[in-house]
Amino acid sequence: MTDKLPYAEVIGDPIAHSKSPLIHNFWLNALDIEAEYKKTHVTPQGLAAYFLMRRADPDWLGCNVTIPHKIAVMDYVDDPGGVRERIGAVNTIASETGGPLIGTNTDAGGFLQPLLRDKWKGQSAVIVGAGGAARAILFALTSLGVPNITVMARDPAKGQALLDRAGVKGQAIGISDALPKADLLVNATSLGMVGQPLLELDLAPLADCATVYDIVYAPLETGLLKAASARGLKTLDGLEMLIGQAALAFDIFFDAEAPRDLDEELRALLLAADY
Incomplete structure (x- = not known):
């Protein structure tokens, strides 16, 4: 993989524990999609600078959002689905080049x-x-x-x-x-x-x-x-919700359905990971 590939990521504080990159990259490899998924440490004080930088990156497809940003990120996104009113938290943000950032919730x-x-x-x-x-x-x-x-x-x-x-x-x-x-x-x-x-x-x-x-x-x-x-x-356990919400986000980022028939293999991979 190179830095020129389209990519999505997960942001949070802390973020080292996140297994989201393992999940999404497993699916990308299984489907032979040329893209990648990363994790990026973003503090509450760094949210504004993070979105300013990512908006300027044409390869950025969007991000998942974890603790403690799920409420704060609503100030940086459009909300055509009424997530702010219906749920009050955003965990998935989609980016379209030159367009608005769209917030939704797959949790x-x-x-x-x-x-x-x-x-x-x-x-x-x-x-x-x-x-x-x-x-x-x-x-x-x-x-x-x-x-x-x-x-x-x-x-x-x-x-x-x-x-x-x-x-x-x-x-x-x-x-x-x-x-x-x-x-x-x-x-x-x-x-x-x-x-x-x-x-x-x-x-x-x-x-x-x-x-x-x-x-x-x-x-x-x-x-x-x-x-x-x-x-x-x-x-x-927590992998149930993690994999489920990731599958919904995967479709948003990469315009492809996650291969859920490989869940058993993915779960074994997650359990074997050294976190």
Whole structure:
């Protein structure tokens, strides 16, 4: 590969842990597409300069956005799909030479894919977190018609604002409060990620048939998922959402459908990667 190839990338702070380049480059190689996908460290203070520089690069196809930029990047993009109003966070930005940057969100669709695959039919869910990922997940769960949603956040007022903004009549509680009974628990924070504090919750209130879904993927088996497995609960790891949202973004960047028939091989590659 050369620097002259068309490319997309993922930006975040931190970014070293990201497995997105491995995923997208695996698909590009499988489809024999002459392009590449990178990762670039961008601090909150560097966002404006980053977009100014990339707008001038005709080979730049766009970027995925991870922690902590999913809300802040909305100030730099056009929003023809109404993502700001419907979700309130952007994780995928597409660039067309000479045109505007288009912001969208593939997190919601990527999050839903394993739940739809497993025909999940729960009536109650708990989301831990109130940031950009939590916004997409709340949108996804409301699209499924889940009637009872609780947001756990360090600042319950921020969690309540998230619910109010989405028009959801749920409840917001503190992150150290007791879990309510629920059919689904989702960790939408970075807690449990390598280098971050653990997310320590007493899972006893969860229903015996509950699913625990952790969007953290480094490490893949987080402390939360270990605790859920020990209780005999169904678990979904962070690669589920990561691969799902990446597939939607891949189509946007490279105008090609990701070869999802190779998911087993891709997952093995991701698990073998030294992160």
